[in-house]
Amino acid sequence: MTEELERQAADLIRDHGWIPEGSRVLVACSGGPDSVALLHVMKRLGAAGGFTVGAAHVDHMLRGEESAEDARFVRAMCAGLGVPFHGTAIPVGEIVRQEGGNVQDVCRTERYRYFAEVMGHKEYGVLATAHHADDVLETVLMRLARGTADGAPGIPASRKFGKGLLIRPFLLSERREVMEYLETHGLPFRTDPSNLKPDYTR
Template identity: 40%
Template sequence: MGQCFLYREIMLKRQVADILRAHGFFAPDRRVLAACSGGTDSLVLLDILRDLHAAGGPQIICAHYEHGIRGAASRADADAVAAYCAARDIPCVIETGDVSRYARTHKLSLETAARVCRYDFLHRLQEQEHCDAIALAHHADDLAETVLMRMLRGTGPAGLVAMRVWDGVHLRPLLHTVRAEIEGYIRAHELHPCHDLTNDQQDAQRNRIRHTLLPTLCTYGNRNIRDALVRLSDLAGEEDDFLTQYATSELERASFGGGLSVSVLNTLHTAMVRRVLRLFWARVTDGQQDLSYEHEERMRRLLTREGTTQCELPHGWRARLRYGVLRLQREETRTTQQGKEEEIFLPLTHEYDII
């Protein structure tokens, strides 16, 4: 191992240790759930976390979700993760799922279904094992790809944040580490990661961005495009934190009778109204984050109308404007005496027993 790489390895481990310390996780009584697919990135993170545990860092539990998409290859990945952990006395939990069936049932792409199932497994296991954080191996190249992908979809300022080192649940110690450094660690330590052939295919949008669009932008646009996108995400994150604090105070000021006062909202800048509406949606729906721009605009347009009016929102919710107050109401069904189903809307300002 050359001196140059030895220095980079020390700096990489120090970077991970510093992030653990910054968020209160570098202690032997803390527990971190390390998600490991068996691929290069997650294997390096798991290996570093194992070394840091021996140096007084947190307890580590490895989590692997065997999605079954690639048949025998998926099972081989699970076996490889289990063997790595067994050789190093790392507790390991492996769950096998049927992502293909889940995708068909919920009408999702395989990529989306795999992500939903994997995160569901990780969150369940975190609670079961009483872990303080879920460690994910996203790195700087992943962040740049995600920012660019969201830009292509027309995301707003908050969407440019893409990923955070710590979001309250997920810890990403490698988020500002480039892929080349991670691959160098693999070679130097003679680790043997699994290779997912689907990552080489061009049919998924992320793979097209990784293998075609980003290299093209690097050649003909900005040779430091990755660093520029990461910097954009960091700056967006700082501004988003400030604006979220501001929007939270405005949400409290506008709150009235279980809803929002239209007269208060109409004193705010349009951009702040959108943020307040998103916070209100997340608060009432217990954390739902899938309010689209179109849904925001539907609610915002209600604020310009008079009388009683409403608009439809995701998951059976509706926004209803009445007497100058905007409320969110969940669509319910009840059966009348004639046996017909009738839709009803229950205001969220009271508690109800559905019988």
Template identity: 35%
Template sequence: MKERFKSHIETYFPFLENNRLIIALSGGLDSVVLAFLCRHCCGFDTALAHCNFQLRGEESNRDETFVRELGAKWNLPVYVKRFDTELFAEQEGISTQMAARDLRYEWFYELMEQEDYRYLLTGHHADDNLETFIINLSRGTGLEGLTGIPPVNGNVVRPLLPFSREEIENFAREENLSWIEDSSNSETKYLRNKIRHEVIPSLKDINPTLMNNFNKTIDYIQGSAAMLDDHIRAVRSALFTKEKGMIRVPVASLKNLRPTNAYLYAFFHKYGFTEWNDVEGLLSGQTGKMVLSASHRLFRDRDFLVLQHLNDLVKEEEVTYVIREKNTRFTGPVTLSFESVDEITHTAKDVIYVDEGKLSYPLKIRKWEEGDRFEPFGLKGSKKISKYFKDEKYSLAEKERQWLLCDAQDRIVWVIGRRADNRFRVDETTSEILKIRTH
């Protein structure tokens, strides 16, 4: 196993050499063997990091003592951290297993930064990989859930993934290594332990070459996933365009992809969407139809699907910006300039001329509200803002971005950049003309 491990390191992890490494050491079989191989076979510059979660009474303290003694025996630095795991789990509303995982990795990253270690090595092996595969398969997953535990994830490295627990244990006995057993690993109330002790042994009885075949299968799946990722990136690059913090995708192009639902999953699952019938329904839905995830929204905007992070949604609809009389320039969500002029000259959508005597100050800028009405310049009568938006074929995003200039009586003076209100038009009785321009 020594030569195979060294060859594995040279082929896939040559970057570990000449770097300072931390090994996450529980005191169990896999982490002890990993530490031995790294220290005594590869000669890496390593330290040991141990978490005492204080969940198993004296057993937890026994594990800590074992790690400290092992570090002293092998002349390796040892870092130990004690956690009140149950309190953290209660405060965060999560299981103790999840709490232990969060606490562990948060401390590892802090330790690496503080003590200038480059990589964290963990003892995950082929049996752990198989357990994860079965768990994901049983819960329902896409292809990425079947690719197994990644050998490298950022600066976390798992060099033992090709090796089975049986191989690791045989090696440990050959080298007369000692390790400790966590009694909680034998409890089958946890899903992973149930799979470890009941499902996988049965599979190995059925097929003694299970682990070798599984490792080959994982390699094939990872290769297929990598090719698929390259294809999806290429298609996404061709179809996705960014515009004002949003991503727009042409509906017609999505409809032409086959199988459509598989492409939709590949494009949008990382944004937290799970209701794929609803997502596919957007392709035939009306403008404004929307699907929400915990972090994003996806909606139909005429011939496009638009993806937007919820944090990027315009929040100013509850905000009103006040503009006092004689103000010559306002800079806020929109920029406006105010100028008294003698006559109407330049006309365009970005400028209006109003009878200043008809205005009530202070003016204000706000978003539209349900029930808002105005009298569009050049037309007779009033119209609801919502109807104006519909007639002008506003998209949902355009509606949300549109600002209104109103006077103190909350009369709409200007749908800014689009249409002035007829009530403030300049006529033969006007004595003061105010030119308002958006920049």
């Protein structure tokens, strides 16, 4: 059922007491299917649960006009939902050229640095990301393959993040349920071709 995705997220949030009434929740939104579904679900849950939602998007400037279009897409979607949009562009390629490092690691570091900045300046207490059950399986398999499974094989449902909390409301849901939700609600999304390559893991 399509609404199973929303119900699972609501149950996880309620059972853990992640979002007290009156909270401000920042949703990390790339424009991809998982984060688009999360933004829509969190907007709906916020209307019923008494919390407000904003969205944060980072253009890593690695795909030229295509990634700039991702940012415009998320901004327009937020306008349609009546959700505050917070966006920035970070020249990851230039940072790697000047300072070295792995592109994906730099992307993640800079992305979360921006999320923390927005949370601090705009008084968001919770950051929500769209990791789901399939991501947990992928993480476990990669750690086993690398021989690094050390008693903590999965992805935590929540963790401290700065002065607030990072939560993953979709962690009990499958990618299949995310895609069904998008299809039933007619929600468009963007596709990052780099996510289809086997070169990197998230």
